Amino acid sequence: MEHHDLLHELPEHRETIHSLKTGNAHFAKLFATYHELDRSVRNAEDRVEATSEEHEEQMKRQRLALKDELYAMILAAEGKTA
Structure with missing residues (x-):
């Protein structure tokens, strides 16, 4: 499976991502939501969680x-x- 986590996809921005996660509450919340959603997508793709194709x-x-x-x-x- 492809990795879609931000640090994997945007390694050249690692320092900026870290800075924003620690210094910008809105970014940190969106970052956490993104990774929760990414985990759900991976689980759906791996058929760990049952979901419809439309929901996926x-x-x-x-x-x-x-x-x-x-x-x-x-x-x-x-x-x-x-």
């Missing part, structure tokens, strides 16, 4: 939207734009 796809879309929001926050903290 919905979770994947939510995960992607959260990732986009987190990535934008990372770039903003680094003074960059997407």
Whole structure:
């Protein structure tokens, strides 16, 4: 299975992610939600948790939207734009 955790997908932003997790409560909450959702998606893909394909796809879309929001926050903290 592919890993979709942010540190795996964005290793070049590791320091910024750490800084935001410890210094920005909103980022930390979104980060935690993203990883909970990622775990649920992996469990659905591995058939550990029973779920419909529609629900699995919905979770994947939510995960992607959260990732986009987190990535934008990372770039903003680094003074960059997407």
